[in-house]
Amino acid sequence: MKAIRIDEFGGTEVLKLVNIDRPIPENDxxxxxxYSSSVNPVDCTMRNGGNEILRPFLKLPMILGCDVAGIVEEVGSEVTNFKKGDAVYGCPNFPGDGSYAEFVAAKSNRFAIKPSNISFNHAAAVPLTSLVAWEGIFELGKLEKGQKILIQGASGGVGSFAVQIAKAKGAYVIGVASTDNVEYLKQLGCDEVFDYKSQDFENILKNIDLVFDASPIRNDIDRLKSVKVLKNGGIFVSVNVDYPFSEIVNEEMDNKNVIGKMVAGQNHANLSEIAELISENKVNVFVSKVFPLEQVAEAHKESETWHVRGKLVLEVRKEI
Structure with missing residues (x-):
């Protein structure tokens, strides 16, 4: 089978199209x-050799790719939740043994039935980012109907899902993004949108129940702004697990009795509920651009601009 493999860490030049043996599934x-995979910022991080958290787990050679949508070709002897021919989507393996390939084998509990109302290309844009958003907002952030949530980086892959699932569950949603994405966030369902280039939300907002930080920006200045707008006893959730809360941020959170948490998004059981929201048209999937598998280097370059609206998708084979 064809796959995109890296044999060394580095820039996009290390992404090589190779022919390798098709994987054989284990019993579970x-x-x-x-049919489709997608490009996440973490793929680029792993290609470059990872960060302090990921580096110990990265082993070469490695196939990248955290998201997949396709059709079940074989099932292990212990698998009861899927059968050959099922259309599925999920996060197969992390890190390594990924989905930049024509076939992927992984534990069945990492998949769910694909929403029938969207294509494989759109389904591949969902798993990792939506799981991070869901876990961060509901499992760690404890968001409830009627509460206020501020979402930083609201126009990106994680942020776009965060806006929609928070709104679908009845929250009051406030998004922060650049000027070019203000109207996009209103279309997603934001009740308010702040342009970080021209508006100081930290001087306007207060008593926010939850701040969900899905921005790629890693600095204490922005984190202190988030803490400032939270209510006493509020929750601050960040997706940037490689950038721990500093002493000054922890001190400010302590002063306001704010709980700070990091989210990785590994509860794959949530994929079924996310699929239900998509099937009910309560959550839409926004694909910025589709690349053929062979153009993965171009997709990585675009991802590394940090200005992607929605998701970038790799089309491995055409949908019939």
């Missing part, structure tokens, strides 16, 4: 015929 795994 399924083999998926891959």
């Amino acid at each position: 795994e399924i083999l998926v015929k891959v």
Whole structure:
């Protein structure tokens, strides 16, 4: 099968198209015929050799790719939740043994039935980012109907899902993004939108129940702004697990009795509920651009601009 593999860490030049053996599923795994994958910022991080958290787990050679949508080709002897021919989506393996390939084998509990109302390309844009958003907002952030949530980086892959799932559950949603994305966030369902280039939300907002930070920016200045707008006893959740809360940020959170948490998004059981929201058209999937598998380097370059609206998708094979 064809796959994109890296044999060394580095820039986009290390992404090589190779022919390798098709994986064989274990007893608790399924083999998926891959139609689509997607590009996440973490893929670029792993390609570069990882960060302090990821580096110990990265082993070469490695196939990148955290998201997949495709059709079940084989099922292991212990698998009861899927059968050959099922259309599925999920996060197969992390890190390594990923989905930049024509086939991928992974544990069946990392998948769910694909929403029938969207294409494989759109389904591949969902898993990792939506799981991070769901876990951060509901499992760690404890968001409830009627509460106020501020979402930083609201126009990106994680942020776009965060806005929609928070709104679908009845929250009051406030998004922060650049000027070019203000109207986009209103279309997603934001009740208020702040342009970080021209508006100081930290001087306007207060008593926010939850701040969900899905921005790629890693600095204490922005984190202190988030703490400032939270209510006493509020929750601050960040997706940037590689950038721990500093002493000064922890001190400010302590002063306001704010709980700070990091989210990785590994509860794959949430994929079924996310699929239900998509099937009910309560959550839409926004794909910025689709690249053929062979153009993965171009997709990585675009991802590394940090200005992608929605998701970038790799089309492994055409949907019939």
